[in-house]
Each structure stands twice: as C-alpha cells, then as structure tokens.
Amino acid sequence: MHRSGLLRENAELYAMMLPTLIIIFLFCYIPIYGILIAFQDYSPGMPFFSFTQDIKWVGLKHFKRFISGPFFGRIMTNTISLSFLNLLFGFWPPILFALLLNEVRSVRFKKFTQTASYLPYFISAVVVAGMVLSFVKTDGLVNNIIALFGESRKSLNTEPKAFPVIYTITNIWKSFGFNSILYLSAITGIDPSLYESAYLDGATRWQSMWHITLPGIKPTISIMLIMAVGSLLSSNTDLILLLYSPATYPTADVIGTYVYRLGIEGGQFSYTTAIGLLSTVINFLMVFASNKASDKIAGYSLW
Amino acid sequence: MTVKRKFNAGDIVINLVMILVCFITLYPMYYVFILSISDPVVAASMKVYFYPILATDGKMWRAYGYTIFYVVANTLLVLLTSITCAYPLTSKKLMGRKFVVAFLLVPMYFGGGLIPSFLLISKLGLYNTVWALIIPSCFNIWYIILTRTFFVGIPESLRESAQIDGANNFTILSRIYVPLSKPILAVVGIYTIVGVWNSWFTSNVYQPDTSIQPLQMYLRRVLVQQTVDLTKLSQAEAEAMARLKLSNNQLKYSMIIFTTLPVIFTYPFFQKYFVKGVMLGSLKG
Numbered sequence: 250m251h252r253s254g255l256l257r258e259n260a261e262l263y264a265m266m267l268p269t270l271i272i273i274f275l276f277c278y279i280p281i282y283g284i285l286i287a288f289q290d291y292s293p294g295m296p297f298f299s300f301t302q303d304i305k306w307v308g309l310k311h312f313k314r315f316i317s318g319p320f321f322g323r324i325m326t327n328t329i330s331l332s333f334l335n336l337l338f339g340f341w342p343p344i345l346f347a348l349l350l351n352e353v354r355s356v357r358f359k360k361f362t363q364t365a366s367y368l369p370y371f372i373s374a375v376v377v378a379g380m381v382l383s384f385v386k387t388d389g390l391v392n393n394i395i396a397l398f399g400e401s402r403k404s405l406n407t408e409p410k411a412f413p414v415i416y417t418i419t420n421i422w423k424s425f426g427f428n429s430i431l432y433l434s435a436i437t438g439i440d441p442s443l444y445e446s447a448y449l450d451g452a453t454r455w456q457s458m459w460h461i462t463l464p465g466i467k468p469t470i471s472i473m474l475i476m477a478v479g480s481l482l483s484s485n486t487d488l489i490l491l492l493y494s495p496a497t498y499p500t501a502d503v504i505g506t507y508v509y510r511l512g513i514e515g516g517q518f519s520y521t522t523a524i525g526l527l528s529t530v531i532n533f534l535m536v537f538a539s540n541k542a543s544d545k546i547a548g549y550s551l552w
Numbered sequence: 553m554t555v556k557r558k559f560n561a562g563d564i565v566i567n568l569v570m571i572l573v574c575f576i577t578l579y580p581m582y583y584v585f586i587l588s589i590s591d592p593v594v595a596a597s598m599k600v601y602f603y604p605i606l607a608t609d610g611k612m613w614r615a616y617g618y619t620i621f622y623v624v625a626n627t628l629l630v631l632l633t634s635i636t637c638a639y640p641l642t643s644k645k646l647m648g649r650k651f652v653v654a655f656l657l658v659p660m661y662f663g664g665g666l667i668p669s670f671l672l673i674s675k676l677g678l679y680n681t682v683w684a685l686i687i688p689s690c691f692n693i694w695y696i697i698l699t700r701t702f703f704v705g706i707p708e709s710l711r712e713s714a715q716i717d718g719a720n721n722f723t724i725l726s727r728i729y730v731p732l733s734k735p736i737l738a739v740v741g742i743y744t745i746v747g748v749w750n751s752w753f754t755s756n757v758y759q760p761d762t763s764i765q766p767l768q769m770y771l772r773r774v775l776v777q778q779t780v781d782l783t784k785l786s787q788a789e790a791e792a793m794a795r796l797k798l799s800n801n802q803l804k805y806s807m808i809i810f811t812t813l814p815v816i817f818t819y820p821f822f823q824k825y826f827v828k829g830v831m832l833g834s835l836k837g
Contacts, residue, residue, distance in 0.1 A: 259647050261721045262640035266652070269637040269691055273659065276688045279672050280664025286671075293671070346573065352566050354559065364820055365574045368581075371819050371826075373750035375768045376808050379775025380584055383804065390583060426577065430830040454562050487753050491776050512667045513757055525665035533662075 287523035311523035328503040332481040334413055339421040340477060347432035348458055366426025378491035381419050382406055407496035416492060420485060432466050439465040471549035479536030482528045504528045588805035615770035622685050622766055623748045629690035630744045631737060638699035639725045656693050673758055684758035695740045698832055702736040703729060739829045742822050767811060775804055
C-alpha cells in the first residue's frame with residue numbers, strides 16, 4: 250500500500266478511537282497520578298502536582314498515622330476476617346453446586362434450578378440489604394424462626410457479633426449460583442469418553458465425579474482460588490456500607506468503608522488516599538504470592 | 553453414546569439438595585412478595601390492595617425516570633465506545649497498536665482509587681450533576697477487549713473486499729462489523745443495563761442532590777436508612793393507609809417487589825447472555 254494510503258488509514262482509525270482514549274486517559278490515568286496526594290497535605294482546590302504552587306510534601310506521614318492509629322487493628326482484622334469467612338464458606342458452594350447440578354437428570358429441573366440460583370445475583374444490593382435488614386429486625390423472619398425454638402428475640406441488626414454471619418450469608422446467597430457458571434462451563438468441556446470408559450470399568454457416579462469431574466475443573470478452581478486470595482483485602486464495600494451501622498462498626502468497619510467515611514464524608518483526602526494505596530499495594534503482593542504458590546503446588550498460574 | 557444409569561438413591565439425594573437450593577434462593581423473594589400484598593394473617597386471601605398507593609409516590613417515579621435515563625445513556629455510550637475502540641485494534645495497519653493495547657491494559661490492573669477519582673470529578677465540575685453518572689462510566693475497558701476479541705473472528709477478506717470497493721473504515725465498521733457482532737453487543741449491552749440499573753454507590757458519592765439520584769438511591773433511603781417514612785406520603789394517602797391498616801413495613805416490601813419486577817421478569821430471557829458473558833470472560837481472564 251502507498252505510504253499516503255497507510256497514513257490516511259491510520260488517521261481514520263485513530264480518529265475513531267481518539268474520543269474513547271481521551272476519556273480513558275482522563276478517568277483512569279489522572280486518578281493514578283492523583284495518588285501523589287497520599288504523600289502531601291492536600292487541600293481541595295490545589296493541583297495534584299505543580300512546580301509553582303506550594304505543595305506540602307509530607308512523605309509517609311499519612312501511612313504512619315494510619316498504621317499507628319487506634320483503628321488500624323480493628324479495620325485490618327475486620328477486612329481480613331470478613332474476606333476469610335467469605336472464602337472459607339463461600340468458595341466451595343459454587344463448586345459443589347456445579348458438581349451436583351451436573352448430575353441432575355431432568356433437563357427442565359436443571360434449567361429451573363440454574364435460573365433460580367442466578368437470580369439473587371441480579372437483584373440490586375440495595376434491595377438485598379433492605380430485605381436482609383427487615384429479616385433480622387426483632388419482628389422479622391429470622392427472629393420469628395428464633396422465637397419458634399423458644400429463644401428470645403434479639404435486635405440482630407445492631408448486634409456486632411451477628412454482623413459477620415449476616416454479611417457472609419448474604420454474600421454467599423447473592424453470588425454462589427452465578428459463580429457456579431464458570432465451573433459448569435468447565436465441566437461441559439470434559440471429554441465424555443472418560444465417563445463412558447469409567448462406567449464400563451464399573452465406576453460409580455460418585456467415583457467418576459471424584460476422579461474425572463473434579464480433576465477436570467481443577468485449573469478453574471486454582472485460578473478462582475488465586476483471585477480470591479488476591480482480593481482478601483478488598484471486601485464487598487458496597488454491601489457492607491448498606492448493611493452496617495455505627496453499632497456494628499466494631500466488626501463491620503473495613504478499609505473500603507473507612508476510606509469512604511473519612512474521605513468522602515470527612516474530607517480527609519490525603520489520609521484516605523494513603524490508606525487506599527496501601528491496600529492496593531498489599532493486594533498486588535498477595536495476588537503475586539498466591540499465584541507463585543499455586544504455580545509451585547498445583548502447577549497452574551494466572552501468568 | 554452417553555452413560556445411562558438407573559435412577560437410584562443418589563438421584564434422590566441430588567434432587568433433594570437441588571430443591572433445597574431453589575428453596576433457599578426463592579423463599580426470601582416469595583416471603584417479601586406475600587408480605588407486600590397482604591398482612592401475614594390474611595395472606596391466604598391474596599388481596600392486592602395497596603400497590604396503587606405507590607403509583608402516586610412522585611419521588612419514586614422521578615427516581616425511576618432518572619434511572620431509565622442513566623441506563624439508556626450509559627448503554628448507548630458503552631456500546632459506542634466499545635465498538636469504536638475495538639475496531640481499529642483489529643487492523644494490521646494500525647501503527648502503535650501495542651502501545652494502545654498496553655494503554656488499555658494498565659487501568660485493568662491498577663487504579664487511583666476512590667478519592668483521587670472523586671477529586672478529579674469535582675475538579676471537572678461534574679460533581680452533583682447528572683453527568684457524574686454518565687461521562688466517567690461511558691466506557692468499559694473489559695468490554696472493549698471482549699468486543700475486539702469478537703471482531704478478530706470476523707474474516708479479514710470481508711474488510712479487504714469492502715476496501716477495494718472504496719469503503720472507508722467508518723462504513724466498514726457500521727455496515728459489516730456491527731451487524732455481524734450482535735451476539736457480543738447483546739452481552740455488553742445487557743451487562744451494562746443490569747449494572748447501571750442496580751448501582752447506587754457512584755450516585756451516593758457524586759450526587760448529594762436527591763432530586764437527580766437514581767431509583768436505587770431512593771430505595772436506599774426507604775429500605776436501608778429509613779429516612780423516608782412511606783406512611784407519611786401525604787394527607788390523603790395517609791388516610792387511605794389508615795383505612796387499610798397498612799404498615800410501613802408492608803409498603804417497603806411492596807416497593808421491593810415493584811422495583812425488582814422488571815429485573816425478575818426480563819432476566820430469564822437474558823440469562824443466556826449472562827452465561828455467555830461469563831464464558832467469554834473466562835477465555836481471556
């Protein structure tokens with residue numbers, strides 16, 4: 250092709266992409282550059298960086314303040330323990346569900362169960378939180394069940410001990426079905442002749458599930474586990490913000506909610522940017538470490 | 553040949569577990585539905601008697617309208633940006649393609665976080681306007697990459713023959729690529745619709761003005777923060793409520809049903825696209 254033709258072609262293609270690229274630069278790259286304020290005493294109206302105006306560089310002051318602050322222990326404990334509970338009780342249900350659903354004979358019943366199980370994923374977090382909060386009130390569904398067993402009614406929505414349970418159950422309820430899709434699609438990729446020969450060799454259903462299906466989806470399980478471990482520090486802030494209240498802060502306040510309260514509501518921009526950066530960096534290291542571990546132990550890695 | 557086994561005890565156990573799963577996922581919705589239409593005591597009579605009261609809640613309708621506006625605007629823009637950004641990346645003639653791909657990949661792994669984004673949006677003057685929920689969310693890098701992957705599968709010969717006929721890239725994209733890419737555009741569109749319909753956090757951060765907030769923020773005030781007492785809608789309505797002996801709780805349940813119905817009814821039809829979306833994601837992810 251002629252040189253001029255190539256240039257014209259490129260001009261056209263870049264003209265097509267440019268608006269999107271500019272918006273991406275604006276809303277993805279400038280905030281990354283804005284992280285600089287974590288090392289400043291930033292006040293609103295100032296530029297993120299400038300040679301002419303006086304920017305008060307403070308080094309690691311905000312990081313130190315957070316780590317030595319009174320809430321550091323509580324926030325880190327909550328963040329990690331809520332994610333850990335979610336991993337411990339939420340990681341295997343989608344796998345188990347996919348394995349069992351694969352064994353259901355009736356196609357219609359299978360389809361119905363699938364549809365039902367994905368449904369909660371599409372109900373908004375606000376509605377789910379509204380439902381959950383009304384269920385755990387003293388006159389709600391959960392307390393009705395508790396009362397049925399002769400126990401006394403408790404106001405569970407203000408009970409710090411109950412929060413991790415409520416949050417974990419809600420999270421699992423909302424996402425287990427949808428998370429099973431990946432495993433189900435991995436199962437359909439398994440060679441059917443494996444099952445046939447296992448059957449002819451006299452393997453029971455449970456044996457072929459254990460020795461064929463499960464190893465068949467092992468790569469998918471490993472990758473999901475790496476990602477889950479990598480996100481131990483990023484809990485579902487969205488849902489926690491909806492479910493928690495000052496009464497449950499002792500067990501519910503996590504990095505995301507703390508940053509939101511102090512940053513957006515409290516205007517402590519530099520301090521909360523520093524906290525956000527710290528958790529991003531730790532998350533990065535965790536993905537890296539768990540990827541390495543998975544590569545060593547199971548032989549599967551993300552990259 | 554597929555393995556055929558006799559229906560045995562194992563099947564019974566599996567089917568029972570699946571029934572339990574259906575019960576767990578559907579019962580809370582059923583419970584809310586029943587309480588929304590009636591008092592528990594007279595639940596059996598199934599009288600639908602106070603949905604009409606909701607219909608007169610002007611604030612809810614206003615929020616509903618804004619949600620529809622945000623959903624339509626975001627979906628159209630996300631589709632537009634995904635298509636126009638994906639297409640050039642499939643051309644072998646594009647100079648600096650590796651650079652553009654890297655430019656797209658970096659933000660998928662690293663971002664500035666909540667506060668720098670908030671400050672940027674304030675500086676741009678988008679804070680507390682409807683644009684705060686439209687411009688920053690008018691693209692999705694993940695969808696650009698999905699669309700590009702789909703475009704790569706379209707035979708190069710189609711583009712070449714169109715070019716010989718004198719078509720420029722804009723024509724090729726709109727006449728050939730877009731019509732052939734309906735499956736992926738459906739996936740992108742539907743994910744965007746549900747995502748925007750259900751989102752509340754961005755509005756919570758960027759829009760303190762309640763008059764421009766979407767439905768989910770209104771629901772949040774009613775259901776979670778409980779700062780809106782539905783029983784105090786207006787004098788006439790309050791009287792109607794007293795007559796019907798309706799509780800605030802029941803109204804809340806009916807509001808849940810009222811605002812979730814569009815999702816519940818349309819979702820089974822869209823289900824295959826959601827499943828497809830997950831599978832496409834797993835290919836590259």
